[in-house]
Amino acid sequence: MPLLKASPLVEALQAYSAPLEGRRGLLRLDFNENTTGPSPRVVEAIRAMAPEHYGMYPEYDALKCRYGQVLGVAKEHVGLFNGADGAIHAVFQAFGAVGETVLMATPTFGYYAPCACQQGMVIQTVAYGLPDFPYPQQAVAQDLQRKPRLLMICNPNNPTGTRVDPGWIQAMAAAHPNTLVVVDELYEAFTGDTVLPTALQQPNLLVLRSLSKTAGLAALRLGFAVGSPGVVERLERVTGPYDVNGFAVTAAFAALDDPDHVRAYVQEVGAARDWLLPRLTATGLRHHCDGGNYLLLWPEQDPETLVAALRRRGVLVRPMTGKPLLDGSVRISIGSCDQMKLFWERYQECAAVS
Ligand SMILES: Cc1ncc(COP(=O)(O)O)c(C=O)c1O
Secondary structure, eight states, X not given: OOOOOOOHHHHTOOOOOOOOTTXXXXXXXXXXXXXXXXXXXXXXXXXXXXXXXXXSOOOOHHHHHHHHXXXXXXXXXXXXXXXXXXXXXXXXXXXXXXXXXXXXXXXXXXXXXXXXXXXXXXXXXXXXXXXXXXOOHHHXXXXXXXXXXXXXXXXXXXXXXXXXXXXXXXXXXXXXXXXXXXXXXXXXXXXXXOOTTGGGGOTTEEEEEESSSSSOOTTTOOEXXXXXXXXXXXXXXXXXXXXXXXXXXXXXXXXXXXXXXHHHHHHHHHXXXXXXXXXXXXXXXXXXXXXXXXXXXXXXSOHHHHHHHHHHTTEEOEEOTTSTTTTTXXXXXXXXXXXXXXXXXXXXXXXXXX
């Protein structure tokens, strides 16, 4: 029997795969996750969930109100998604179309491009600068003149950590009302840079947030899109009615009720970064660390060899092999001080045997 083909756009795609298998029990410095766990209140809240709620489709309104309260906005500005990835997918499905353009600086988060390809969009890229990866503001401003359908800005950028001035983003959105400017603020807690709440006056500006990184709920999958009610409602048109699960909703309330937990984690990551950076500098190896809970390091040995050697010693980091401008580097998430001390010990062992 011949294989039934999917649509021509899907036949041209490759599945987006990330090295997610076999990570339990290891020091996870490979996905920029929270490495110490969520608030104990989250665990309590999930344990306390009545079995009746396992069998019910979840309710969303109260959580939209609650997150709106956190940001000081009305619930109509808030959409809930299966992780920020769910929101990204919805953005492209709702606003992308065959032959239209999405503009983005690269290298950046890897899920934008496959979502664009699913819609048959043209991906126009502008390179971050070298050697310190500044955002290519001038080139992006110039390309905006051609009225792309979407501009994706990751702020701070994963994996370069590059910070973009929120005032500039807002000015670009105001000057280009036919482009939806999407600001992926997944790592905003580490820099404080945000276009919220002023973004809400700009109908073509949309902000993405998530409870995956600082709040430690990556497994539960809860992302937010915050913007004008008209844009949020269009994203909901292409989202299933129960795409965010009930455990995530329960966990989100508990996480949002414990902002001190996130604050303490962000502070700990800052201290760990301050501990590690001078040690990297002393090696003389090229490295780069800006916004976000991650850094780039260009090791002496082949990055894949280093990654494998670290894995054998219980530490996971991410090779950037094949990424534009980053070939030869590894991305290392920053966890707690103790975790970075362990990383450093293991890294030195690997460097010594190479
Ligand atoms: C910039 C950026 N956006 C979105 C995501 C996806 O996050 P979520 O777990 O909320 O789907 C990630 C995850 O690594 C990310 O780095």
